[in-house]
Amino acid sequence: MVTDRSGSEVERIGILGGTFDPVHYGHLRAAEEVRERFFLDKIIFMPAALPPHKRDRKVTDKEHRLEMVRKAVAGNPAFEVSDLECSREGASYSIETLKILKEGRGAGSEIYFILGSDAFSLIHTWRSYEDLFSMAHWIVVERPGPGKKGFGTLPESVRGSFRYNHGLKAWIHRSGHTLRFCKLNALNISASEIRKLVESGRSIRYLVPEEVRLYIETHGLYKGDSTRRE
Numbered sequence: 640m641v642t643d644r645s646g647s648e649v650e651r652i653g654i655l656g657g658t659f660d661p662v663h664y665g666h667l668r669a670a671e672e673v674r675e676r677f678f679l680d681k682i683i684f685m686p687a688a689l690p691p692h693k694r695d696r697k698v699t700d701k702e703h704r705l706e707m708v709r710k711a712v713a714g715n716p717a718f719e720v721s722d723l724e725c726s727r728e729g730a731s732y733s734i735e736t737l738k739i740l741k742e743g744r745g746a747g748s749e750i751y752f753i754l755g756s757d758a759f760s761l762i763h764t765w766r767s768y769e770d771l772f773s774m775a776h777w778i779v780v781e782r783p784g785p786g787k788k789g790f791g792t793l794p795e796s797v798r799g800s801f802r803y804n805h806g807l808k809a810w811i812h813r814s815g816h817t818l819r820f821c822k823l824n825a826l827n828i829s830a831s832e833i834r835k836l837v838e839s840g841r842s843i844r845y846l847v848p849e850e851v852r853l854y855i856e857t858h859g860l861y862k863g864d865s866t867r868r869e
């Protein structure tokens with residue numbers, strides 16, 4: 640908790656959205672480093688129901704993805720899982736999620752929206768992306784591999800709404816919210832790679848928490864089409 644100018648306590652909450660198909664150590668380590676670096680009180684993992692930008696592939700049932708995230712974060716008191724997006728009907732749009740979160744939490748909390756540089760480079764494809772910057776602070780983490788491309792620079796489409804503050808080492812949106820790029824002890828792990836490994840009968844040990852690996856094995860996930868749907 641930090642105290643604001645009026646002396647009230649402010650809870651700093653990080654939100655890490657994603658498909659989490661499945662959750663892996665790349666997500667967990669990124670969340671932990673961001674939590675520590677930015678003095679966040681907690682990180683909420685927010686699995687998406689039907690991610691609009693991923694409709695070109697089959698996504699595992701949300702119940703399975705949620706359960707794997709629950710298992711993955713169980714040992715960390717600063718990590719939580721929210722089924723806010725999964726329990727809503729239809730597609731998940733971050734703008735709707737942020738509105739609901741902000742209404743529910745009121746002025747006593749500051750929201751930090753966390754995402755990888757690969758996702759950030761596609762920000763112009765998100766619904767109402769301009770409004771998203773007005774609703775929360777942003778932390779863009781470096782994603783190893785080709786996704787690194789979007790790290791450190793603001794996409795053309797949003798540049799006009801920000802100015803750089805050298806003292807804060809942050810971009811300041813015209814709404815007053817900050818956007819920071821955060822370098823990590825990057826782990827080059829992706830869920831797509833994990834799915835491919837399982838499909839071809841190879842080991843995913845040490846890429847995901849053991850409870851998640853066992854869950855995947857028990858439920859036969861990623862072996863065929865039985866657990867996946869459009």
Ligand code: ATP
Pocket residue numbers: 656657658659660664665666669753754755756757758780781782783825826827828829830831832
């Ligand atoms: P997929 O390969 O299916 O896209 P993914 O590994 O990218 O899966 P997502 O659920 O798409 O996982 O990612 C959720 C969020 O976490 C995104 O903002 C993404 O950029 C970020 N992220 C995923 N993996 C890493 C990683 N290894 N390091 C840092 N950030 C990551």
Ligand code: MG
Pocket residue numbers: none
């Ligand atoms: Mg991804």
